[in-house]
Amino acid sequence: MTLQARPLRLSTQSADFEARFRQRLHWSADTNAEIEQRVADILHAVQQEGDAAVLRFTERFDGLQAQSLQALELTQDELKAAFEGLPEAQRHALEFAAARIRSYHEAQKKAAGESWSYRDEDGTLLGQKVTPLDRVGIYVPGGKAAYPSSVLMNALPAHVAGVGEIIMVVPTPRGEKNPLVLAAAHVAGVSRAFTIGGAQAVAALAYGTESIPRVDKITGPGNAYVASAKKRVFGQVGIDMIAGPSEILVLADGSTPADWVAMDLFSQAEHDELAQSILLCPDAAYIEAVQEAIDRLLPSLPRAEIIAKSLNGRGALIHTCDMEEACAIANRIAPEHLEVSSREPHRWEPLLRHAGAIFLGAYTSESLGDYCAGPNHVLPTSGTARFSSPLGVLDFQKRSSIIEVSEAGAQKLGAIAHVLAEGEGLQAHGQAALLRLRKA
Amino acid sequence: MTLQARPLRLSTQSADFEARFRQRLHWSADTNAEIEQRVADILHAVQQEGDAAVLRFTERFDGLQAQSLQALELTQDELKAAFEGLPEAQRHALEFAAARIRSYHEAQKKAAGESWSYRDEDGTLLGQKVTPLDRVGIYVPGGKAAYPSSVLMNALPAHVAGVGEIIMVVPTPRGEKNPLVLAAAHVAGVSRAFTIGGAQAVAALAYGTESIPRVDKITGPGNAYVASAKKRVFGQVGIDMIAGPSEILVLADGSTPADWVAMDLFSQAEHDELAQSILLCPDAAYIEAVQEAIDRLLPSLPRAEIIAKSLNGRGALIHTCDMEEACAIANRIAPEHLEVSSREPHRWEPLLRHAGAIFLGAYTSESLGDYCAGPNHVLPTSGTARFSSPLGVLDFQKRSSIIEVSEAGAQKLGAIAHVLAEGEGLQAHGQAALLRLRKA
Numbered sequence: 001m002t003l004q005a006r007p008l009r010l011s012t013q014s015a016d017f018e019a020r021f022r023q024r025l026h027w028s029a030d031t032n033a034e035i036e037q038r039v040a041d042i043l044h045a046v047q048q049e050g051d052a053a054v055l056r057f058t059e060r061f062d063g064l065q066a067q068s069l070q071a072l073e074l075t076q077d078e079l080k081a082a083f084e085g086l087p088e089a090q091r092h093a094l095e096f097a098a099a100r101i102r103s104y105h106e107a108q109k110k111a112a113g114e115s116w117s118y119r120d121e122d123g124t125l126l127g128q129k130v131t132p133l134d135r136v137g138i139y140v141p142g143g144k145a146a147y148p149s150s151v152l153m154n155a156l157p158a159h160v161a162g163v164g165e166i167i168m169v170v171p172t173p174r175g176e177k178n179p180l181v182l183a184a185a186h187v188a189g190v191s192r193a194f195t196i197g198g199a200q201a202v203a204a205l206a207y208g209t210e211s212i213p214r215v216d217k218i219t220g221p222g223n224a225y226v227a228s229a230k231k232r233v234f235g236q237v238g239i240d241m242i243a244g245p246s247e248i249l250v251l252a253d254g255s256t257p258a259d260w261v262a263m264d265l266f267s268q269a270e271h272d273e274l275a276q277s278i279l280l281c282p283d284a285a286y287i288e289a290v291q292e293a294i295d296r297l298l299p300s301l302p303r304a305e306i307i308a309k310s311l312n313g314r315g316a317l318i319h320t321c322d323m324e325e326a327c328a329i330a331n332r333i334a335p336e337h338l339e340v341s342s343r344e345p346h347r348w349e350p351l352l353r354h355a356g357a358i359f360l361g362a363y364t365s366e367s368l369g370d371y372c373a374g375p376n377h378v379l380p381t382s383g384t385a386r387f388s389s390p391l392g393v394l395d396f397q398k399r400s401s402i403i404e405v406s407e408a409g410a411q412k413l414g415a416i417a418h419v420l421a422e423g424e425g426l427q428a429h430g431q432a433a434l435l436r437l438r439k440a
Numbered sequence: 441m442t443l444q445a446r447p448l449r450l451s452t453q454s455a456d457f458e459a460r461f462r463q464r465l466h467w468s469a470d471t472n473a474e475i476e477q478r479v480a481d482i483l484h485a486v487q488q489e490g491d492a493a494v495l496r497f498t499e500r501f502d503g504l505q506a507q508s509l510q511a512l513e514l515t516q517d518e519l520k521a522a523f524e525g526l527p528e529a530q531r532h533a534l535e536f537a538a539a540r541i542r543s544y545h546e547a548q549k550k551a552a553g554e555s556w557s558y559r560d561e562d563g564t565l566l567g568q569k570v571t572p573l574d575r576v577g578i579y580v581p582g583g584k585a586a587y588p589s590s591v592l593m594n595a596l597p598a599h600v601a602g603v604g605e606i607i608m609v610v611p612t613p614r615g616e617k618n619p620l621v622l623a624a625a626h627v628a629g630v631s632r633a634f635t636i637g638g639a640q641a642v643a644a645l646a647y648g649t650e651s652i653p654r655v656d657k658i659t660g661p662g663n664a665y666v667a668s669a670k671k672r673v674f675g676q677v678g679i680d681m682i683a684g685p686s687e688i689l690v691l692a693d694g695s696t697p698a699d700w701v702a703m704d705l706f707s708q709a710e711h712d713e714l715a716q717s718i719l720l721c722p723d724a725a726y727i728e729a730v731q732e733a734i735d736r737l738l739p740s741l742p743r744a745e746i747i748a749k750s751l752n753g754r755g756a757l758i759h760t761c762d763m764e765e766a767c768a769i770a771n772r773i774a775p776e777h778l779e780v781s782s783r784e785p786h787r788w789e790p791l792l793r794h795a796g797a798i799f800l801g802a803y804t805s806e807s808l809g810d811y812c813a814g815p816n817h818v819l820p821t822s823g824t825a826r827f828s829s830p831l832g833v834l835d836f837q838k839r840s841s842i843i844e845v846s847e848a849g850a851q852k853l854g855a856i857a858h859v860l861a862e863g864e865g866l867q868a869h870g871q872a873a874l875l876r877l878r879k880a
Contacts, residue, residue: 107558235822302867353574363846363876364844365857367869369843371869374843379841386838398820398826398828401796403814416537421810424620432704436803
């Protein structure tokens with residue numbers, strides 16, 4: 001039987017478009033009560049017993065035995081050796097990518113991550129002080145989805161933000177280490193690394209143990225156990241978003257080679273059977289050409305089976321009236337990755353309000369952004385780009401308001417604050433303002 | 441029986457300091473399984489039944505009957521009339537405060553909330569596009585803790601960010617409306633307002649109903665039901681922080697009148713019996729003077745009973761070796777409000793890393809910041825200032841990465857991306873990059 005990938009064909013002109021479109025987009029994070037309970041138990045055990053519990057769970061879940069947590073720490077020498085053991089092309093690629101990512105995030109810090117202040121006409125100082133987090137934890141998945149690029153994308157913004165200490169955790173089932181992940185940790189300047197994973201690693205970072213220091217924030221992707229653990233420790237520490245399956249939306253005017261677009265659709269689909277690849281295009285003949293390219297290119301790919309399942313189950317090729325309508329639909333989807341594969345990308349870009357990352361023009365394949373263009377590849381999924389943003393320097397800083405009221409300012413502000421405080425029935429607030437008034 | 445407020449006296453020199461200090465700081469958000477379940481049921485009902493469920497719960501919990509949700513919408517005319525019905529002093533105070541808050545948040549937007557981009561040497565464009573959220577919901581508590589200042593502090597940053605529509609919900613138990621809250625909504629330019637509250641209001645904003653539009657983010661404080669509902673809808677919509685009890689930490693060198701500091705400690709304590717007020721000071725005689733001021737000033741305050749319970753149960757006056765040690769302890773606490781009541785506030789400010797807002801100098805009472813200095817009064821509590829920030833313009837915007845790779849850029853980046861993608865076993869990613877290479 002030949003493998004076939006046939007994304008759902010839709011036209012915005014069909015009477016049933018709205019219903020079928022909604023159905024295809026539908027995705028909801030299953031919360032599994034059993035997982036929730038197991039995770040709660042693991043967190044509790046680590047909080048109570050520290051290292052001992054982490055060692056026990058690591059043996060149970062990762063098949064990895066150790067006498068102490070020290071034995072599970074990767075030394076800087078090991079990380080460096082992993083880097084030096086790589087082929088030259090991989091060493092160069094990691095360093096090149098790291099340099100691009102670092103320089104983009106430095107621009108980001110300069111644009112939006114610096115302290116500022118001003119004085120008003122009374123000499124009152126108002127501002128915002130930006131400081132890095134003291135210590136962060138980065139979760140890196142082990143096993144088949146072990147992505148060295150994620151190490152760079154999580155650790156480098158933290159570094160650029162000025163975070164003092166970056167603790168990486170990465171499970172190594174049965175002791176199997178991924179040299180590219182270790183090398184990426186070396187390149188990204190991870191401070192300490194432990195070969196632990198799962199909910200027990202999240203708990204260790206959130207609460208601290210005898211050997212693992214408590215962090216202020218935990219970022220990085222993981223399986224259902226890791227996601228559930230991150231949600232539970234949120235508040236105790238900061239967390240990044242809980243990611244859903246990856247998505248790409250391609251807006252095409254028909255000017256890009258169909259093979260390129262087909263391959264871009266594949267490159268999300270190959271992540272995961274639940275990943276979603278959608279094409280929006282006003283040109284029916286081009287949609288045919290993309291389907292033809294899909295048929296022709298699919299067999300050449302090692303992950304063809306995953307790609308086919310993803311495209312058949314969640315993919316769509318949507319015929320729109322025009323590019324304007326395509327932009328409006330893109331805003332409804334608020335996709336993680338949005339390619340504007342058009343001769344006039346800057347014509348459409350201003351119409352696009354919600355997306356994690358916007359890739360403009362035929363040359364900007366999403367895969368370049370995944371690895372080395374510079375911007376972060378950790379992006380909001382499942383429509384959360386309506387209200388959230390790519391991971392970046394801002395996520396590894398926090399801001400404190402700065403207020404220094406002058407004596408003159410205290411007179412004006414105090415009178416106002418007194419009125420409002422009395423209106424709210426908070427008399428001590430009012431009195432605190434009044435005490436600073438000059439006696440008439 | 442005379443009311444007495446005796447905050448715990450501690451000295452960093454005592455052998456038991458560490459244990460007693462930790463114990464006093466301890467606070468944990470109780471999760472109440474019964475509340476959790478009731479909230480889950482309410483959310484489910486609103487998601488399924490829409491308006492009908494919201495009306496039913498509003499009748500049950502707020503004792504407020506209505507035929508339709510339209511009857512629970514406050515018109516712009518009603519908001520305006522509430523404003524015009526206020527005494528002149530209150531109208532002026534609201535407008536003055538709004539102008540200060542607006543102008544601070546405009547400075548914030550200019551400093552950190554604008555789009556930016558640059559081109560690299562290959563002509564590749566990299567940047568970040570900043571866009572406002574389309575629609576946000578603001579929760580305003582009703583009843584005794586109905587604070588008009590919170591309306592300003594939540595709605596104005598959303599406005600400055602450029603949010604298209606701001607939907608306010610405020611419960612009005614038995615139909616009792618707070619004219620100051622309605623007036624603040626008028627001054628802050630709220631788009632629509634509904635007299636609903638509790639978990640049912642959060643659900644209506646998160647899912648949308650026939651009459652209440654779905655929002656992208658919900659901010660604002662509320663009781664345990666509201667907090668639990670916000671946590672549950674997080675992911676579906678954005679939320680701000682879940683706030684714990686309010687806190688103030690005063691770092692004093694002994695140069696500020698003791699009455700002023702005593703009143704500042706009161707002004708957090710009066711919020712809530714669980715609020716926390718702490719003084720850190722290297723001058724033992726000054727600590728005595730503050731206790732004496734507490735004794736003297738307490739009886740004059742209408743909320744003396746709450747203040748006494750808060751100070752006795754959670755307050756502390758801590759004698760430190762010097763100001764440097766006081767700063768180090770402040771960083772451990774990471775307080776919501778941090779007053780540096782010193783003759784040399786700028787000497788100590790650089791040592792302070794973690795705080796929601798920092799108030800410099802004797803004239804800067806925390807109450808001025810609460811109402812009208814300009815910065816936001818929605819601040820991270822319970823030590824979360826280690827990793828989070830005051831509410832602000834950034835919370836009502838989101839960022840999208842912008843990438844436009846030039847043909848020349850695609851050659852360099854493509855070669856690198858191909859190596860890394862192959863290393864991760866993602867061949868379609870690699871092929872998408874290779875397809876853009878010029879044939880040699």
